Amino acid sequence: MTDxxxxxxxxxxxxxxxxxxxxxxxxxxxxxxxxxWNGTVxxxxxxxxxxxxxxxxxxxxxxxxxxGLPLAVRGGGHNVAGFGTIEGGxxxxxxxxxxxxxxxxxxxxxxxxxxxxxxxxxxxQEHGLAxxxxxxxxxxxxxxxxSGGLGWLRRLHGLSxxxxxxxxxxxxxxxxxxxxxxxxxxxxxxxxxxxxGGNVGVVTSFTFRLHPxxxxxxxxxxxxPLAAAHEVLLAHDELMRDGPxxxxxxxxxxxxxxxxxxxxxxxxxxxxxxxxxxIGSPEAGxxxxxxxxxLAEPLADLxxxxxxxxxxxxxxxxYPAGGRxxxxxxxxxxxxxATVDTxxxxxxxxxxxxxxxxxxxNGGAIARVPEExxxxxxxxxxxxxxxxxxxxxxxxxxxxxxxxxxxxxxxxAHGSAGVYLNFAGLPEEAAASARAGHGAGxxxxxxxxxxxxPDNLFRHNQNVPPAT
Ligand code: FAD
Numbered sequence: 393m394t395d396x397x398x399x400x401x402x403x404x405x406x407x408x409x410x411x412x413x414x415x416x417x418x419x420x421x422x423x424x425x426x427x428x429w430n431g432t433v434x435x436x437x438x439x440x441x442x443x444x445x446x447x448x449x450x451x452x453x454x455x456x457x458x459x460g461l462p463l464a465v466r467g468g469g470h471n472v473a474g475f476g477t478i479e480g481g482x483x484x485x486x487x488x489x490x491x492x493x494x495x496x497x498x499x500x501x502x503x504x505x506x507x508x509x510x511x512x513x514x515x516x517q518e519h520g521l522a523x524x525x526x527x528x529x530x531x532x533x534x535x536x537x538x539s540g541g542l543g544w545l546r547r548l549h550g551l552s553x554x555x556x557x558x559x560x561x562x563x564x565x566x567x568x569x570x571x572x573x574x575x576x577x578x579x580x581x582x583x584x585x586x587x588x589g590g591n592v593g594v595v596t597s598f599t600f601r602l603h604p605x606x607x608x609x610x611x612x613x614x615x616x617p618l619a620a621a622h623e624v625l626l627a628h629d630e631l632m633r634d635g636p637x638x639x640x641x642x643x644x645x646x647x648x649x650x651x652x653x654x655x656x657x658x659x660x661x662x663x664x665x666x667x668x669x670x671i672g673s674p675e676a677g678x679x680x681x682x683x684x685x686x687l688a689e690p691l692a693d694l695x696x697x698x699x700x701x702x703x704x705x706x707x708x709x710x711y712p713a714g715g716r717x718x719x720x721x722x723x724x725x726x727x728x729x730a731t732v733d734t735x736x737x738x739x740x741x742x743x744x745x746x747x748x749x750x751x752x753x754n755g756g757a758i759a760r761v762p763e764e765x766x767x768x769x770x771x772x773x774x775x776x777x778x779x780x781x782x783x784x785x786x787x788x789x790x791x792x793x794x795x796x797x798x799x800x801x802x803x804x805a806h807g808s809a810g811v812y813l814n815f816a817g818l819p820e821e822a823a824a825s826a827r828a829g830h831g832a833g834x835x836x837x838x839x840x841x842x843x844x845x846p847d848n849l850f851r852h853n854q855n856v857p858p859a860t
Pocket of ligand 1: 542
C-alpha cells in the first residue's frame with residue numbers, strides 16, 4: 393500500500409482508527425467512494441473517510457490538520473464545482489450522518505450533516521411538516537444550506553439558512569461547538585454558517601424550523617412555445633409583482649425532455665415554462681393560479697395536485713449522477729423585454745437539449761431578512777437567473793461552458809449583479825464568486841474565518857481566506 397504520509401501520521405493510521413470506514417486507493421469500494429455527482433470531476437483522493445459519528449469527524453479533521461493533507465468535506469456530493477472530493481487529499485464523507493429527528497410539537501428537525509433532501513422531506517412529511525430546502529431530492533442538505541438554500545418555500549418562509557436555528561459544528565481545532573442564537577449557542581458561528589459555505593467548520597447536525605406543508609399541493613406546470621417567451625415571462629412578471637408568497641415559481645427556458653409526462657409530439661420542442669407549487673390547500677392553489685396558467689396559448693398544461701414528496705422528486709430524473717454539468721448564476725434587478733430577448737437568444741443556441749435557463753422569482757421572505765443578518769448577499773434581487781449547462785460527452789465540455797459564460801456576459805448589460813454560490817461553476821472561479829456571493833457580509837465572514845479556522849484548513853470550497 394502506498395505510504396502517503398506527509399507528517400507525523402499516515403493514512404495507514406486512519407485505517408487503524410476508522411477500520412472499513414477508511415477507503416483507500418486499491419480498495420474494492422474506492423471508485424464508488426471517490427465518485428461525486430458531476431461527471432466532469434474525476435479526482436483520486438488519498439483517503440475517503442466515511443464518518444458515522446461526531447467523534448469520527450473530529451478524528452478526520454485532526455488527521456488532515458496534522459498530516460497537512462488537503463481536506464474536502466462532502467455532504468451530499470452534489471456540488472457543481474466538485475468540492476466534495478479532492479485530488480490526493482482526504483475526503484471527509486458525511487453520508488453516514490443522515491439521521492433526521494423531528495419534534496413535531498416544537499416544529500423542529502435535527503438533521504445529520506450528510507443527509508439528503510429526500511431524508512429530510514420523508515421524515516418531516518410524516519408530521520405534515522417541511523423545512524425550506526431545494527427542489528431535487530438527491531441534493532445534500534449540507535452544501536445547499538450552508539450557501540443559502542432556494543426551494544419552493546422560499547418566498548413564504550425564506551432560504552434554508554433563514555430557518556436554520558442551531559447547529560453542531562466541528563471546527564478546525566477538532567473541537568465540537570454549538571452554534572445558536574444568543575444564549576443558546578455561539579451566535580457568531582451561526583451567523584457564519586448562514587451563507588458562509590463550509591468555511592468555518594464541519595456541520596455534524598443542523599436544526600431547522602419546520603412549517604406545515606402538504607401532504608398534497610397544487611403545482612402549476614405549464615409549457616408554452618419558446619416563441620411566446622416575451623408574452624409569458626412579462627405577463628407573469630406583472631401578475632406576480634403583488635402575487636401571493638405562497639407561489640414561488642421558476643420560469644424555465646429549455647427543450648422538452650423525451651420522457652414522461654411530456655406528450656411525445658412535444659419531445660425536444662423549445663419551450664418557455666412556468667413551474668411551481670402553491671403552498672396551501674390544493675383548492676386555494678388552483679384558485680390562485682387561474683390567470684397564471686393562461687399567459688399565452690400553451691403547448692401543454694400539466695398542472696394539478698400532487699403529494700409534496702412527489703413534487704420534491706419530480707425533477708430528480710433530469711439530473712443523473714455522472715452526467716456533465718456546469719452551472720452559473722446572476723441576480724437580475726428586474727425583467728424587461730430586452731432582458732427576455734437575451735435569455736431567448738441564448739436558449740435558442742444552447743448546444744445541449746438538456747440545458748436550461750431558470751428564472752427564479754425571489755423576493756418575499758428572502759428580501760425581508762436584513763442583508764447584515766446573514767452571510768448571504770444580494771437578498772433584494774427579485775430574480776436569480778440559473779444557467780444550467782447539462783450535457784453528456786467530454787468533447788462537448790468547452791462548447792457548453794462557453795454557452796453558459798456567454799449568457800452571463802450578455803446579462804451584464806441588463807444590470808446583473810452578484811451570484812448565488814450554490815451554482816458554483818468551476819473550482820478556479822470560486823474565489824471571485826465568493827466576494828460576489830457574500831456581498832456586504834464578506835468582511836465579517838473573513839474575520840470569523842480568522843477566529844474559527846485561522847490556518848484555512850477548510851479551503852477546498854468557495855473559499856474566504858482568514859482576515860489578517
Ligand atoms: P457537496 O459537494 O457534498 O458539498 C458542497 C459544499 O458544501 C462543499 O464545499 C462542502 O465542503 C460543503 N459541505 C457540505 N456539507 C457540509 C457540512 N455538513 N459541513 C460543512 N461543509 C459542508 N441549490 C438550491 O439552493 N436549490 C435547489 O433547488 C438546488 N437544486 C439542485 C439540484 C441538483 C441536481 C444539484 C446538483 C444542485 C442543486 N442545487 C440547488 C445546488 C446545491 O445547493 C449545491 O450543489 C450544493 O453544493 C450541494 O450540496 P451537497 O452537500 O450535495 O454538496
